[in-house]
Amino acid sequence: MDCSSMDAGFSSLRSEAAGAMRTVLVSAENLQLTLKPELSQEEQSLTHTNSSPKDSHKAGNEDLKEMLESSKESLKLEAMKRIVGLIAKGKSASELFPAVVKNVASKNIELKKLVYVYLVRYAEEQQDLALLSISTFQRALKDPNQFIRASALRVLSSIRVPIIVPIMMLAIKEAAADLSPYVRKTSAHAIQKLYSLDPDQKEQLIEVIEKLLKDKSTLVAGSVVMAFEEVCPDRIDLIHKNYRKLCNLLVDVEEWGQVVIISMLTRYARTQFTSPWMEGAEFDENKAFYDSDSEEKKDQTEAKPYVMDPDHRLLLRNTKPLLQSRNTAVVMAVAQLYWHLAPKHEVSIVTKSLVRLLRSHREVQYIVLQNIATMSIQRKGMFEPFIKSFYVRSTDATHIKTLKLEILTNLANEANISTILREFQTYVKSQDKAFAAATIQAIGRCATNISEVTDTCLNGLVLLLSNRDEAVVAESIVVIKKLLQTQPTQHGDIIKHMAKLFDNVTVPMARASILWLMGEYCEKVPKIAPDVLRKMAKTFTAEEDIVKLQTVNLAAKLYLTNSKQTKLLTQYILNLGKYDQNYDIRDRTRFIRQLIVPNEKSGALSKYARRMLLAPKPAPVLESAFKDRDRYQLGTLSHSLNLKATGYQELPDWPAVAPDQSVRNVEIVEPLREWAPIVGKTKQPKSDDKFYSDDEDEKEEEGSDSSGSGSEDSSSSSSSEESGSESEEESSEDSEKTSSDSGKSSSGSEKSSSESESDQKKKKKTKKAQQKKSKPTADSDSDENGNGPVGQASSSSSESSSDSESDSESDSESDSPAPKKKTEVKAKPKVAVNSKKEVSLLDLDDFSPAPTNAPKPSVLSQSLLSDLEGLSLSNISSAVQVTTSSFGPLKTYELLHHMTGKGLSAKYHFPRQPCLYQPSMVAVQVILTNSSDHALEEIHIGDQSPASLNIHCFNTIERLEPGASVTVSMGIDFSDSTQAANFQLCTKEDQFSVSIQPAVGELLMPSTMTEQDFCKEQGKLQGMNETSATITMATANASRQAINKQVLSVANVGEVPSSQNNFSRFGGRTVSSRALVLVSLELSESSGALLTINTEKSVMASMLLRDLKQALAQA
């Protein structure tokens, strides 16, 4: 028993008998607690209060006041604890305010905290007194301890006293610029509080929000977006510049912030991107796994291609891992994001995660099932494979059962209806009668939706009519009524059967239903109907209103069809109805009488009575209760309640034309500006334009936005360097971030980024010098740069590696494609300019239909690709390019000799570019030449073997003139084996079997890394994964350049800067499985050298070793 439990015990006991009080104290003493002298005092006061329970409260408070005013900390604390106990119980303690507020400056942190609790609770009631405490908070706002600053701001902003609004405003502004991200986070919270206290401050608060949105701390992101949503959700323009940052930070934001950010970004995306849902275009569900690739493909085929904005893709990609969150709210938020934003064929990835949530708490199940119910109406296919997860258990709560039933009904189709009906049979027998009734309705819905089973269902329902439980029978009748209406065929038997049941059925709705059926189909049961009416006439007065109405109805209909037998009965019933208590029934009776009984007043209307009453009626549609819930955004409170909640924001519809995309580009900050002109020199006059055009083109470059995010990231890292004040925190955060979310390689390379961040400036200076030196020859230029800009390249590329790692499988994941793609992208504007002269670089809308990355018009794509090569030679921004350039003339291989090819000859080479089509493919360029004397038509690729081979074919070349040649690019997924890819090259007349056998070195792609990383990774790949051999080097290969040249000619790897002279290191990854391949060469005294290859792919290693050995041995 500790002291807090003691005091809690006291407060709860106050109302109880004094005897009980004593026992507690005795037991406390038995526990040998060192009780302070004040206990006796307390005891006195408590026993005193017990003796006069009426004003016990007051007396108790007097006592508390005394304790608060005493000089002992422990007494004060004790008093505060009891006061908090009072607050928690909802009892008033406001008269203690003056005594409490004095302690606001206490040194004891717990006492202080409790005083804060009290202040926040009562300041609104005692505004004047509350002002006494303000100066203490103002002082605390300047405290060196960030925790104290933050909590002072929290309390200050929580005191709802209008007078202090200016002070709060000032405090918020100051805190928003605080060095501690925790304080900044608190200020984001304070914004909302101030806004609710005084909405007039909106404009000023928006400024603070704008500032905080730029914050790069993950701690702040969630809170500021929350403030944004509360204060100015319509100021979408504030988000633009921060959009990519938010997307990239998302994984690291705390879970609650994730929910808020995701829902805000959903809304944002709906206003900024065009709809990915193609009108009329149905996708193959099984196409989904191509992911980004499929988009390219359909672009080729469809008339008006839809190209997803790379930012749109970025959002989808970065939210996907969150489906694995343990927080159900996050999973739901991602699910709704995909539902509202993703192309239709991608939505189904959320299914599994949603089904997983069904195992969570009852309340979670409830919400998730509601959302699944809405989803399952539109997209049956999504949940159909999981149908068994929706089977009802007898232990489920009623509302869970009904929702599951709803979903099962939505999912029913021809294929699974028999299983579902079998389940339903079990449910009908449930002891939970409300649930059984709901099941019957569900059966009815299945029967109307699936015509194959209508009869089965109907028969089943008729069987239920003999059920012992009345509720079941009644529900069956109601459902049968609806079913019969949809199938007005020969169901006379069923109607007769129901008529027989009529006497036993007491549930009004069921009785009314039978009566209606009798009336509607009275011609089918001409003998029974009048008899039923006769019975009704007897009991009319005792019936429920709804039954009475239907009786009147039946009477009228029978009067019209069979007036001979029923005239008197009808008149009797109409008379009864005329004097009924219920005005509805009186009205109805009067109306019917005028309508059917011909008299002088009724006039023309009675002629039409038959047509009015016995008109064929449209069958009711049995719809899901969730039918129109999709008007609300999924996962919202409004969706759950099916009504618009306060503060609900409609999800906007997609814009027809996407707004300017360049608004999301982030200005390039200092360090990059220096880098830009170097690249810019190649083609573009202005570096600024370059950057914009970069991003514009990106959207064609499906999924290759790593350049955008990369540059953004590097800008962010560099700006953190600028704002030196917080750089320490930031960088430590950075490295933690990667270590927490990135894989093996990047965890190391991140280190280099933070290093390079710090000495970036230094390097830049040296680089400039190098640049000057390296001008003269292209060769030395590239070599210089092999060492020079690596630091910088690795800073940007390793930054982006954490992004590219977040890519979906099909996207590029390793470091190297990022910079390379950048060069491709850069190449594009030029191509575009060539092909379409009037395209201005900044005009986005015009630009989008321009060349897509898939080589649609093949001529364009050749020139594009050849341009890319040209560029990559001159364009030196990373180690990757070094490899391409130093390699010099490409090795070209013969694919088809013109003799065997009847005039068609083909050659191929490996351009060593990352493949555009799929990252796991190796890019191959094929040069087709027509050396015959007639034009060749329809050159394309035919059968492939092995069948599993994944080849991205070039588009059919319609016509190749004699003597002309064309370069086309293909992508082949060799799956990291040197097995040849066999396929047929076809023309209109002929087919030629050809094969491409890749050298092992072509199955790699360069990987940038630092020496430390290299050694670290090498350390992990020891033993079985290491292959080494001593080789003899040709004397010509003694220099480092020569070694580089030879190695790079054999293998597409990247050089790793080495600090030791006798060591050369190269890093690469296999294209298909991204396994690391590390090559190191240690030169010994003589011409010998130790060549070591570390990789998991031991077969590749030995082959590579052989090739390298050969290459290095020859001059």
Next chain:
Amino acid sequence: MIHSLFLINHLGDIFLEKHWKSVISRSVCDYFFEAREKAVDPENVPPVLQTPHHYLISIYRGKLFFLSVIQTEVPPLFVIEFLHRVADTFQDYFGECSESVITDNLVIVYELLEEMLDNGFPLATESNVLKEMIRPPNILRSVVNTLTGGSNVGETLPQGQLSNIPWRRAGVKYANNEAYFDVTEEIDAIVDKSGTTVSAEIQGVIEACVKLSGMPDLTMSFMNPRLLDDVSFHPCVRFRRWESERVLSFIPPDGNFTLMTYHISSQNLVAIPVYVKQSINFFEAGSCGRLDITIGPKQTMGKTVEDLKVTIHMPKAVLNANLTATQGNYTYDCTTKMLVWDIGKLNPQKLPNLRGSLSMQTGVPNPEENPSLNIDLKIQQLAISGLKVSRLDMYGEKYKPFKGVKYVTKAGKFQVRT
């Protein structure tokens, strides 16, 4: 977001209220009580309710209602998840989440709630962070505090709050470094009358108790990671690493936590460990019924089935049961109509059997449906899906930790229809 919180016991008394914005009168709960009344069973209260000016979102945990008052649109799961997190925190702090424990620790509870939400938005929900700010109660500390005037409240901002790994506190030190992992799998199944499996799923969870000094970086790999097609992780797990290599790589929180949960839904992978032969009949004449249940092992992978228990929720008409069990003993609660047969260890040589007669209320029609059987069981040293941890490696620290993995299979929602 969350405006106020009320804690309500099963009798309908509000015993704690906390407001994060202006005070809302507790009369708002009347709407809830109305719904509570209508639902009869507390389990059936709809979690989301609407009142003229507010929205009420509630959860039911440990016979307590956590009722939150909302004023504007907010994702309901956000609130529900948070409320469960509050309940979890109480559990973590006080060992249980009940009315008596909460009223006993009212001040700590209040301080916790104050830290967990700021202006209705979650601030710190990580148990490690909270424990640094507000120390959990224990006898020794309270004695020391009364003597020295110390407090339960931390004075500095916990490191975790600022770092990107908020789940781990800095400067952890242990004399014995150990890491234990419990792989628990629960079988959810519906077996129909004829003994065929209607649906079966495995819900797996890996609970960890990690007491390692410093900043250890752990890697756990599985023999057969392909089994796991749907998983959710503690935030500490590096998702990329899982995607690419199917290993769990993480810097663990200190103490107990749930590392991952997984879900195996494909039915052919799910082994059903026991079969049940049952016949329950209610006779029209003589107002009595007959019950005969036998349980035998089916796919137990050579392990012993323990803690076997059968629970039957009898129809209202059943007054009493007069049964004989060959093994274990049974109880029948006349008020809740629960028949519980506690069997214990399943002996394959001598199958446990429960048979006898049920006395029924006269004059009431016989129940339509036979009650379904809920089975509880436990199999030690076995993960029924076949999942196996192949190794656990630690990087970043020098010492050699003691490692252990324990497997257990339980019946989750295992239901046999009759």
